[in-house]
Each structure stands twice: as structure tokens, then as C-alpha cells.
Amino acid sequence: MSAALSLSGRRGFVSSTRNETGRLLAALAASKTGLLGELGTGCGVGSAWLRSGAGESTNIVTAESDPQLAQAVAELFAADERIEVVSADWTALIERGPFALLFVDAREAKLSARDVIADVVEPGGFVVLDDFTPSAVWPPMYEGRVDTLRQEWLMDKRFTTVEVMVAPDAAVLLATRH
Numbered sequence: 001m002s003a004a005l006s007l008s009g010r011r012g013f014v015s016s017t018r019n020e021t022g023r024l025l026a027a028l029a030a031s032k033t034g035l036l037g038e039l040g041t042g043c044g045v046g047s048a049w050l051r052s053g054a055g056e057s058t059n060i061v062t063a064e065s066d067p068q069l070a071q072a073v074a075e076l077f078a079a080d081e082r083i084e085v086v087s088a089d090w091t092a093l094i095e096r097g098p099f100a101l102l103f104v105d106a107r108e109a110k111l112s113a114r115d116v117i118a119d120v121v122e123p124g125g126f127v128v129l130d131d132f133t134p135s136a137v138w139p140p141m142y143e144g145r146v147d148t149l150r151q152e153w154l155m156d157k158r159f160t161t162v163e164v165m166v167a168p169d170a171a172v173l174l175a176t177r178h
Helices: 002-011 019-030 046-055 067-076 092-094 107-112 114-120 148-155
Strands: 035-040 058-064 083-089 100-106 123-130 158-167 170-177
Touching: 019 046, 019 123, 019 170, 035 046, 035 092, 046 058, 046 083, 046 100, 058 067, 067 083, 092 114, 092 123, 092 148, 100 114, 107 114, 114 123, 114 148, 148 158, 148 170
Parallel strands: 035 058, 035 100, 058 083, 100 123
Antiparallel strands: 123 170, 158 170
16 A cells, blocks of 8 residues: 555655545455456555455456556556556456446546446446545535536446545445446
8 A cells, every 4th residue: 555655646646546435445345256446547546445455366457548657556566466457548447347346536437437337347346436525415516516427326227326425525436236
């Protein structure tokens, strides 16, 4: 974990996976076996959190579109044969499913890929989307507007989804695939 956070600091990433979200990822990973995925590696902080909770029969694959960053993260996890870093756009992982847990941390995937994600997450599998501001109203609001992304995830019949406030200023969506 500390190596990924150090890389994040050196690279100037100010939006790596928060500790509160990371602890949730680790707890969820501990309940799954098989393949876990991360769309948007960044500096590897999310992957490190997943790995911290994952059991011995669990593998993690993560995709990062920045080749230099992907290489740095691959070197970071080189000694761990259960983590694979793919230097590619998030779509490269789609063919790798089904996933027991998929952490969607790439903006493009969050905004446009709900149907694709539904197809690659196994029944009972989790989808985690972070970087939401908590909303206590319905429909969910963000900056004075309906947050359609959050609303669509919360209403999608293929999932049972809940908004989890992980800190006073941060929430994640946790969706379980039917």
C-alpha cells in the first residue's frame, strides 16, 4: 500500500483511491474468489487495497491507459504474480471477465459503460464506483442538478445498488449483479 501511495505522491496524483474507499474495497475483496478487476489503475492504490483484502485464490487485473504509468505500477507489483497490470484502455479488460468484483475508476467507463459492465460481472458480483459526493435526497442531486449517472445506477434492474457514504464528503455506489 505504501509503495502505491508513494508513487501517487511522486506522480502528483491528488485523487487516488481514498483510504475510506480502499477499506471498503479490501472488505469486499475478502468476500470474493476468482477474478477482481479495476478499470483505471492510476498509481495502483486501488489495486493495492483490493490485494490487501483478497484471498489466495483471487487474482486481480487492472488496466491503465497511460503506458508510462502502467509500467511504473507493473514494476510496483512485479513480485506479486496475482496482480496483472495491463497497459491499455479500460475496454481491454472486458474480454477478461467474468469478474467477481469490478472497481470502476475510469471516468469514461463510469459515464458510458453500464451495459458492458453488466455483461462482464458474474451474478452476485460487485461493482464499485467511487468519487461521488453524498446525496440525501431523491432524485440524487449534485451541484444543483439531478445526478443522472447515480440515478441510473440506483435504478438499473440488473443490479441492487446502494450509495454508501464512506466519509462526510465522499460516497461510493456499491452494486450487486443479479
